[in-house]
Amino acid sequence: MLIDGTPGGTLSAADRGLHYGDGVFETIAILDGRPLLWDRHFHRLQSGCARLGIACPEFALLAGEADRLCGDSRRAVLKIIVTRGSGGRGYAPPEPQQPVRILSVHEWPDHPAAHVQDGVDAPWCGIRLARQPALAGLKHLNRLEQVLARSELASSGAPEGIMMDTGGLAIEGTMSNLFAVRGSELWTPDLSSCGVEGVVRAEILARAADWSLRPVIRAVTPDDLVSADEAFLTNSIIGIWPLRSIGGRALSRGPRATGIGRALAAAGAIVPP
């Protein structure tokens, strides 16, 4: 682990990341020593920092530190946290700020290959996502909704659960984004009120034409998913998991999820399963 470039595993207990969740993070797949979708991850980190008014570390600095930590890893997960640092009177941000960056490397998780090949059965989570446009899209450190959602899944052993917002729209998985194929359209939920704008989601939206699909960002209802030609989940670590069922209702299966997963792996955007 590197904290502001120095090896170590501890942080000031006065850090605002701890006190308020005042910061952002990235979870990045490392393949053969190289961070995948690095530009997209950095861009999101930068825009998240900008929205919270935190000075983002320079790309070259982060790239150098990532290489120190992961340059020798065949497959690994790199996590980058940027907080606003310590100080300030209560909630008020300090002036000037000294942001803190924390880079840590983690073992590649052993998700079963069957999740990619055969798909997953995902329950609906009981907890809903609150609608907060000021924080929507950001991968910030206020993640209690996801912690509670994940706690619900513990007893079922489900690998992922799907979250609605408080208005009943389907938004995302606890750790993944959601897509549905309908004819020649590729739907993914509008995240302007809640949810995290994933980098694999962005990559798929940008490449949709490669698969003769028209990307559509819109409100997606639970019924939209159930009546889709197929639906799937994405993130930087899992790649693409087709959805076999949601909340016990079987979904149609199609060839798109697998095809998109193979294309992304071939392009070096995700780790091949």
Next chain:
Amino acid sequence: MLIDGTPGGTLSAADRGLHYGDGVFETIAILDGRPLLWDRHFHRLQSGCARLGIACPEFALLAGEADRLCGDSRRAVLKIIVTRGSGGRGYAPPEPQQPVRILSVHEWPDHPAAHVQDGVDAPWCGIRLARQPALAGLKHLNRLEQVLARSELASSGAPEGIMMDTGGLAIEGTMSNLFAVRGSELWTPDLSSCGVEGVVRAEILARAADWSLRPVIRAVTPDDLVSADEAFLTNSIIGIWPLRSIGGRALSRGPRATGIGRALAAAGAIVPP
């Protein structure tokens, strides 16, 4: 600062308090070495931990550590953070958990005495509070809404700002609870969708009959505040600040805020101004 009872100022950078805001906190006034409203603070810490599924430290343990830190302080602020500790796979809480407690003592803030005597002018914050019943009432570590609200106030120099929820109801200040007196009724916003259930708020609701007021927890609109006989803000550190205006609209003034403040100070519930 005491971390799990040991003097020190650093914390594991793997702590879930940092990664997810996975924990709760208390901010407690210390007067002549004694934590005020200690039972209420502990009760809230305990019920917050219970709602998040975190094991709460024992009262005797916290009381002993508070005494070590603050026993000699005439006036001070004690902050207690309890996190779920380190570990877990992503958002999923670890099993078993090893919660971490962090006690720190801070200087008594130098809020102007005029805020208590003459009241404050509070703007409306632009950012709204999201409606999240699963987290409402809790003093948890996901506080980005308050950080952003407080950032808005920086340029105006206002000592506090009032927050609406996304539905346009008045909920609370960025660091305080809100009351309005209407005839013989004492209104305070319903916090079942968002907001923090303050200990001074609870104390005032419990004692309302002392002042011949009937406590009413209900939806409060901005117009309800402006047409009230008087309105005021409360928290453990500021005590009671009468509201002189909200968002530039003058409020009526009355004798209740000052009377309640004096009674609470006389009862040892808040620090006398």
